[in-house]
Every structure is written in structure tokens, then in C-alpha cells.
Amino acid sequence: MPSIALHRASVDFPIYNSRNRSLRNALLARVGGRLEEAGDLVTVRALEDISLTLNPGDRLALVGRNGAGKSTLLRVLAGAYEPTSGSAVIDGRVSSLFDLTMGMDAELTGADNVVLRGVFLGMSIAEARSYIPEVAEFSELGGFMHLPMRTYSSGMRLRLAFAISTVRTPDILLLDEFISVGDESFVRKTRERLERMIDKAHILVLASHSPQTLRAYCNRALLLHEGRIVGEGPIEAILARYKEQAA
Amino acid sequence: MSLFPTRADWRRAAEDLTQGLAAWHIWSLLAFNDIRQRYKRSRFGQFWITLSTGIFIAGIGIVYSYLFDRPIETYVPYLSVNIVIWTLLAGIVTDSTGVFTQAGHILGQQAMPKTIFVMRVIVRQLIILAHNLVIIALVFMLFGIVPTPAVVMVVPGLLLALVASLLTAMAIGLLCTRFRDLPQIIQSLLQVAFFLTPVMWHTDQLGGQASYIVDFNPFAVFLLIVADPLHGQWPGVERYLQALAVIVLMGLVAAPLFARFRARIVYWL
Numbered sequence: 196m197p198s199i200a201l202h203r204a205s206v207d208f209p210i211y212n213s214r215n216r217s218l219r220n221a222l223l224a225r226v227g228g229r230l231e232e233a234g235d236l237v238t239v240r241a242l243e244d245i246s247l248t249l250n251p252g253d254r255l256a257l258v259g260r261n262g263a264g265k266s267t268l269l270r271v272l273a274g275a276y277e278p279t280s281g282s283a284v285i286d287g288r289v290s291s292l293f294d295l296t297m298g299m300d301a302e303l304t305g306a307d308n309v310v311l312r313g314v315f316l317g318m319s320i321a322e323a324r325s326y327i328p329e330v331a332e333f334s335e336l337g338g339f340m341h342l343p344m345r346t347y348s349s350g351m352r353l354r355l356a357f358a359i360s361t362v363r364t365p366d367i368l369l370l371d372e373f374i375s376v377g378d379e380s381f382v383r384k385t386r387e388r389l390e391r392m393i394d395k396a397h398i399l400v401l402a403s404h405s406p407q408t409l410r411a412y413c414n415r416a417l418l419l420h421e422g423r424i425v426g427e428g429p430i431e432a433i434l435a436r437y438k439e440q441a442a
Numbered sequence: 443m444s445l446f447p448t449r450a451d452w453r454r455a456a457e458d459l460t461q462g463l464a465a466w467h468i469w470s471l472l473a474f475n476d477i478r479q480r481y482k483r484s485r486f487g488q489f490w491i492t493l494s495t496g497i498f499i500a501g502i503g504i505v506y507s508y509l510f511d512r513p514i515e516t517y518v519p520y521l522s523v524n525i526v527i528w529t530l531l532a533g534i535v536t537d538s539t540g541v542f543t544q545a546g547h548i549l550g551q552q553a554m555p556k557t558i559f560v561m562r563v564i565v566r567q568l569i570i571l572a573h574n575l576v577i578i579a580l581v582f583m584l585f586g587i588v589p590t591p592a593v594v595m596v597v598p599g600l601l602l603a604l605v606a607s608l609l610t611a612m613a614i615g616l617l618c619t620r621f622r623d624l625p626q627i628i629q630s631l632l633q634v635a636f637f638l639t640p641v642m643w644h645t646d647q648l649g650g651q652a653s654y655i656v657d658f659n660p661f662a663v664f665l666l667i668v669a670d671p672l673h674g675q676w677p678g679v680e681r682y683l684q685a686l687a688v689i690v691l692m693g694l695v696a697a698p699l700f701a702r703f704r705a706r707i708v709y710w711l
Contacts, residue, residue: 207709208709209709209710211710270550270551273551273552273553274552274553275549275550275551275552275553275708276550276708276709277454277705277708279709285553289553291551291552293551294547294551297547297548297551297552298547298548300475300479302478302479302482302483303475303478303479307475310471311471311475314467314468314471315468315548315552315554319467320467320471343482
């Protein structure tokens with residue numbers, strides 16, 4: 196069964212400015228005597244001591260102000276960032292829809308990009324190719340599928356990216372804000388499809404600033420503040436605390 | 443923060459390597475797209491690779507055959523083989539400086555074996571090699587050169603070079619992500635290496651006392667084990683031993699480095 200277990204996970208970002216990022220300074224810091232830059236390394240602690248267990252059926256809302264660590268936590272859950280300390284065990288196929296167009300290439304045709312994006316989602320090339328007609332239909336791109344993606348409007352690109360990214364349901368679905376793509380009629384289509392995906396995924400983690408969205412899809416919530424979990428529990432209680440905190 | 447990898451680090455690095463190598467469909471697709479994308483809107487397309495190498499060989503070949511006082515009909519075939527192999531070796535080193543920074547956008551969002559991107563660089567350079575092999579074929583036909591049976595030794599030579607490339611690209615890629623001055627340093631060292639490697643000149647021209655320039659130059663070692671068979675010579679056993687020594691050394695550097703810092707790469711992007 197798909198599951199996620201974080202144990203006291205912390206994420207520290209070292210910020211190297213151009214000076215201490217250079218090899219010269221790294222070498223000098225070793226062999227030189229007193230150097231003012233020695234203590235120049237700034238570390239941003241994006242997440243601190245996060246312990247969290249997610250099991251099938253969990254629909255987790257991430258609540259918190261800008262910079263609270265929601266996106267970083269999502270990236271840890273996606274497995275992109277391995278925690279600096281502590282551990283993260285992620286079991287199951289993850290789909291992280293943070294940037295739908297990730298890995299796509301404007302010079303390639305829409306169809307080629309479907310294959311490329313599909314492969315990044317874990318499909319074989321043949322499998323990804325088999326989705327081209329379905330993607331063409333859903334995205335309503337028709338003849339544009341065989342033109343380079345640079346000829347698309349930004350809305351068309353997103354339609355294509357959304358269509359391929361959501362063609363298969365993952366075990367674990369990670370969303371940074373509820374995705375909304377395209378014009379009015381397409382927005383309705385994407386909403387339906389995304390809702391179906393959320394329904395079928397074993398685990399959902401959704402970060403959002405919209406209480407309505409979180410209420411609609413989540414059954415438990417986590418309140419983050421400055422990289423720490425400051426509240427955990429039922430969605431209404433956490434939303435109330437968030438409102439208090441923001442006030 | 444310890445500099446030594448833990449057991450968990452080693453295990454995850456091994457997983458990264460095996461899963462990365464197994465994901466051949468991803469790295470081959472990425473590599474082919476890289477080449478396609480680069481030449482997409484030009485008339486000659488990817489044959490610009492062949493064309494530009496050809497122009498380079500023609501220019502250098504004429505001038506240096508006079509400079510070195512060698513007949514064109516032996517010097518140009520000699521040079522063509524060497525330049526084509528050098529382009530592969532230098533290309534892998536150059537490309538590996540950007541192997542992770544180039545994939546930064548992807549690595550920051552999704553868990554993917556880092557090895558995939560290393561293989562992408564190697565395959566990309568192999569595609570370029572395939573285009574350049576056309577030149578060797580054309581030059582051989584032009585000067586009526588028939589490869590000797592020694593040509594079979596190109597295969598083991600190339601395989602050894604690729605193993606060394608994988609290790610080198612991992613180490614260079616990782617260090618270049620952390621230290622952003624390194625790509626420039628490597629680029630300028632590579633220009634020097636071109637002149638220290640028997641690409642334009644012949645090992646015999648060095649004279650005995652300077653043979654260390656070739657013996658201790660990893661570029662020369664791998665160039666010779668691939669190029670010599672094409673020149674009709676069987677490389678000596680000592681060349682293969684040198685190649686193996688370089689691989690072992692690179693392995694001793696790259697493996698712990700990769701195991702220890704593999705997970706840090708995304709933090710450095």
C-alpha cells in the first residue's frame with residue numbers, strides 16, 4: 196500500500212553567494228588563517244523536525260503563510276529533496292503537479308512533448324505515445340499537435356501539459372494550489388478530471404490558500420509556520436487557527 | 443557534517459546508478475531531443491556536426507602537414523581519426539560540467555535518479571560521434587585506406603573510454619554544481635589538454651624522455667586505445683593497463699563523492 200513517512204525531517208538550504216561559492220574561497224578557507232568569509236555561509240532552514248505519516252485515504256491540507264514551508268514540504272514528499280537530517284520514506288508512485296510544463300521543449304511538436312512528459316511521469320515510450328490521440332482530444336488542440344510547441348499560446352501549452360499530466364492516476368498526488376487551466380469551458384473540464392484523479396489517488400496532499408478548496412477535498416490538515424508544524428488536526432480547527440494567526 | 447558517506451548513502455547511490463542505467467528510454471530520448479532541438483531550424487540540421495568537424499580537419503590538416511613535413515595522404519587520415527575521437531572525449535568533459543545545472547528545473551520537482559542525466563550527456567556525445575564517423579569513412583575512401591584487422595580493438599577501447607566517462611561526468615558534474623568557477627577552469631584546461639594530447643602530432647615526435655606527457659595524460663591514454671586500432675595498430679597491453687588504472691582512480695574519486703553528495707545536488711542548484 197502506498198504510504199509516506201517523514202521522521203524528524205529537516206531541510207536546510209545553504210545560500211552560497213558568488214564569493215563563497217567559488218573554489219578559491221573553499222580552498223582558502225582550508226589552508227588560510229583567519230578569514231572573515233569563513234562564517235559567511237547563510238543557511239535557510241526551510242523545514243524543521245517534520246514528522247508525518249500518510250496512509251491510503253489521507254487527504255492532507257497544507258496551510259500556512261507565504262514562506263511557511265508548504266512548497267518545500269511538497270518537494271520533500273515528492274522525493275525531489277532528500278531531507279538534510281531525519282528521514283523520508285515514500286512508497287508508491289508519486290505525481291507532483293507543481294509545474295505542468297516541466298521537461299517540455301518548445302522546439303518539439305505537441306505530440307513529441309506528450310511522449311517526453313509521459314516518460315517523465317514514468318511511462319514507457321510506447322505507452323506515452325499511445326496517449327497522443329486522447330491528449331489531442333482532451334486538449335482540443337487537433338492539428339496543432341504536430342506543430343512545434345513554440346507556435347502555441349501559453350493557454351494552449353497549459354492545455355497540452357495538463358492533458359498529459361493527468362492522463363494516469365498516481366498513488367500519491369501532490370498539488371501546489373488547485374490547478375486551473377484555460378478558458379471557462381476548459382476550466383470546467385480540468386476541474387472534473389482533477390476531481391476524478393483526486394478521488395482515485397490513494398493519498399492527496401494539497402497546499403492552498405483557499406479555505407473553500409481545502410474544505411472540498413481534504414480530511415485532515417497541517418498548519419506550518421516558519422518551517423515547523425504548529426498545528427495538526429481536523430480541517431476546520433486548523434483553518435480557524437490559521438485565521439487567528441494571520442489576523 | 444561528515445565528509446564520508448554512510449551505509450545508507452552508499453545504498454541509495456547504488457540504487458540511483460542501477461535505476462538510472464535501467465531507465466535507458468528516458469536518457470536516450472533526452473539525448474536525441476537535445477540534438478534535434480539544437481539543429482531543428484537549420485537547413486543542414488544535425489549534419490552541421492559533421493560539416494564543422496570536416497572544415498576543422500581540412501584546415502588543420504593542410505597547414506600541419508606542411509608544418510610537420512608529412513605527406514597529406516597519411517597525415518589527413520591520421521588527423522581525422524584523432525580529431526573525431528578527441529571531440530568525443532572533450533565533448534563529454536565539457537558537457538558534464540553542466541549535467542545537473544542543465545536539469546535543475548526537473549531535479550527540483552521530481553525524484554529522479556541523477557545517473558539518468560549523466561547517461562544523457564554520454565549518449566548525446568555518442569550521437570555526435572556517429573555523425574563524425576562519416577568523416578573518417580569519407581577520408582579513408584578518398585585516400586584509399588583499408589582498415590586492418592586491428593580495427594576490432596576499437597570496441598574494447600571505446601567501452602573502456604565510456605566507463606571512464608561515466609565516472610568522470612559524475613564527479614565533474616557534481617563538483618561543477620557546487621563550485622560555479624569550475625566549468626570555466628575545466629574549459630581552459632581542456633584547451634591546454636588538446637595540445638598535450640597526440641591529436642595533431644604523433645607520439646614518436648616526442649622523443650623518449652618526454653613520453654611521460656602521453657603516459658600520464660588520461661586523454662592520451664583513451665585517445666590512443668580508440669584511435670590506434672583505426673590507424674592500423676594494435677595498442678600495447680600497457681596502454682590498457684594505463685586505461686584501467688585511470689578508471690580505478692576515477693572510481694575511487696567519483697564513487698565516494700557521488701555517494702556522499704548525490705542528495706545535496708538539488709540543494710546546490
